[in-house]
Amino acid sequence: MPTVPILMPQLGESIAEATVVRIGISVGALVQTDQEIIEVETSKATMGVTTLCCGTVKEILAKEGETYSVGTLLGLLEVSEEEIARTGVDTMEAAADRRTAAASSPEEQEKNLHFALDDDSYEEAPAVVPSVKGLPVPAGTMGAHYISPRMRARMNEMGLREADISAVAGTGAGGRVTVEDLEKFLDYINSWPSSNASPMRLAVADAMRRSWTRPLATVGRPIRLDRVLEHRRNQDPKPGLTLYVLRAFALALVEDPATAGFLIGQKVVHPRAFDIGVAVQVEDGVVVPVLRKVDQKSLHALTNEYAEMVERGRRRRLSEDDLRGGIATVTNFGTFGLTSGTPIPLPNETLILGLGAGVKKPVWSDQVEAFLPVTEAELVMTFDHRVVDGGGAGMLLTRVAELLQEPSKL
Amino acid sequence: MPETEEAQRTRVDLDRDYVRDVFRAMLKARLLEAKLSSLYKAGKIVGGVYLGKGQEAVSAALGASLIQGRDIFAALIRDQAGRTAFGEPLLDCTRTYLGSVLGPMKGRDGNIHRGRPREGMPAMISHLGAEVSVVGGMLMARRLKGELGGVVGATCVGDGATSTGAFHEGINMAAVERLPLVVIVSNNQFAYSTPNDRQFACVDLLDRAKGYGVGGHSVDGTDLLACADVIGRAVRLAREGGGPQMVVARLLRLSGHGEHDDGSYVPGTMRDSHLGRDCLENGIVHMIEQGFATVDEIERWKNRFTEEVQAAVAQAQQEPTPDPWDEDWRACSSEPGGGI
């Protein structure tokens, strides 16, 4: 009677082998068509190996607990001629005949680079037929964002970074973007309107891209600005709101300097001085001049220094030294009427403090038992989560808010 | 020993010019090597210095028996006298030892590894016994070109080399081909520091000649006239179609393996024995006694050779050493495909 092989099936695109969990048959047992006879487990799922036809179990080669590659002979069924004819399944005998025929044909022998094997027990390992172009992707070696040296070289040639190819759909192995994909994409966008990015734009892009390599998080809370605004009315010259926040920020950091520390390998590098930058919008970009020793200077002193710095910034007259060495930055996006935001710290800083636009709100007062108008703004801080946690950032933010409630002490 | 007796009998028959050639080469080599040793001790030599002191008679007798321009002489480590007798210029030696880029090896190889293969002087490699088959091949080439008539190829080895496969294979091959090859085995009792009894177990290395089916000769290597006679005869036999000839010379190395070696492993009794006789001192006596040279002549030779040696050393010392920037760093003469 003909014998039919029970083979380890291909159980998924990327599956090369599976483990036999349970063998539900024994030698001599009758099996029906499509009966699940062996339970196997892959890295993804547990599945059943089924029969192709009715028959009797002749031999079981697989063992429970063992792992077999796809195509491995797990057992043999004895099947009647009628059943073979009915189901059309391939038999061991037919496969052997084909091999003999192939071996005895002179053309085949000529093609055989090895030698005629007279030993029938030798079987060519069944080839794993790929089901998708790109083939199984070994887990963990890469993802869609893997950039090969070849791709990297082409990108360098074109001055492109990873961020630049985020829009390109990859057709390479594992969905990788290939050089061909990139060239096609560039061809495609060629017909779109475009302009050259200014050096300032490119500098900001570079700083932001570098900063973005870190795990950044943002927290925020409302603060009342009434006392600050009142204090400010009586000053001459009048310090900007930014300067109040800057000064409060510096004093809060003095109490816990490690919060503004920078993580390099195993070390947290602490600030040497409380030099804090202020984001200044200029044409097509942002510059961040740094005010020195903010913790040691009065609000009054800072006011002039700040005004002069901003003026130079707008005229693009800031020197490298003006921009160097800050430990944190303050940005007042409220000046654009924005109430909230998630600013990004400079790549060499861990913290950035942002101030939203003040909004008048009615707030219930228990004392006067009425709604009172207050000016509230959102104070947000983005931080490198490797250095600071949400709690620490929150405490720092709260401390800044507290200090802002006593503007005369700033 | 029969050979010695025979040598005694035929001394009077020895060609006067030939013996004088042998002696002069011995003397010149001794003076040159003394200078090399002193240069070595003054730190002037690049690499090691390997002397043939005590082996000059054997080596020079071979060199003087060969014909430069026709014969082949693969000199080995202790063959300064043979090289000189064969006609190698002193400058080849001093230039190679002193690292002159004008020497035959251009600084690419040193000391006793020098040679002029196109002029019948293969440049030895350090692997002992390896030159035997090379000389055999050079003779084969002459045979194939129909130019073997009257040609002899010769090489020297020490007792140590007789233990190598290459020596065995080479001499066996030469015997199979019946090549006019002369192999001198200078048994100087030590292969570096290893004495004969740790090197071989046969009674006499000469017995091996019988095993190979080649002519065998034994000679007292401390005796200039015996060497001139026996080695001269071996070369003649080879030249006349007698097939390969092997000469085993008994002697003692009168220096260390190299100048870095004091040879302290050589027992004093051996130094004081017949083997330890200096072939040159002894040779001077024989030359005078047998009327081959006068005391004055020897003195004149000595002075002239001392000057020649000094001149060769002085010239080589003033010559440029190899410049890595000028070196072409090519190990192949052709560069198929343009490089490695």
Add this chain to the structure above:
Amino acid sequence: MSVTYIDAIRDAQETLLREDPRVFLYGQDISKFGGAFKATKGLAEAFPGRVLDSPISEDAMIGMAVGAAIEGMRPIVEMQFADFSSIAFNQIVNQAATHYYRTGVPVPLTVRLPSGGTPGSGPFHSQSMEAIYAHYPGLVVVTPATVADAYHMLIESVRLDDPVIYCEHKFLYRWLKAPRINGDGLPIGKARITRPGKHATVVAYSAMVHEAVRAAERLKDEGGWEIEVVDLRSVKPLDIDTVLASIARTGRLLALGEAFPWGGVTAEVVARVCAEGFHLLDAPPRRLNSRDTPVPYHPKLWAAHRPTPESICLALRELLSF
């Protein structure tokens, strides 16, 4: 009428003996007997005195050939099996290979090494020695894979003024046939694109070129992959320019060799490609060699010891999927 690989080797020697009086053959059993593989059949009769039997003395055989070459002859030495050249190793790498550099006198010597595995040959009649000799400066090492190369490269080897290690693959001797000896005029030192492709490059030489082509055909049927096969032809000099040009097209490299896996030609190819063509690579280069055991005797073990189209396909699938 067709010409086998061994016929080409024999015919090349006949041509050389006929055209160049400096050529002679030296080796064991090569004279009247015609050689263990019949590579010199009939040559002793045709060229009396120029096809000489040697004693079983591999060291002396090469020493002799070096001497003869110094004297202006063009000896071709047949090692009965490449494996036995280990006995002649000293003469090859120290005498022949150093000679030109040391003395300025080239040694035009050709050593024929019947190389590589055949079923049932076992550990001492199956070795591939090309990497060992390629390691030494002063030697040219060639590994012809086709009938025409077997012929033309042997002629070219003998005409070169330097010592050439001519690695002829025993498995190709009678299996590989061509209708006639053609030639494309490629000199030693230039690789050949045996099969063009665009998805990956297989760099191979000697018998492995044919296995690579077979594997490439399978992958074409299997998934439409187009595998480029580069036949190095000579492993020293190594034509890295052609290899890099191919990788510039494909971005992927599989270096394939039948020799043992530690070091060797495939490692050299990968090292040079990484050093000189890193920017061309889309995936880490792969190597495929024999297993790290002596070459086994039984055909079943032997077939699993050397790279086969199956194992080449596996390596290529992994390479393509990176």
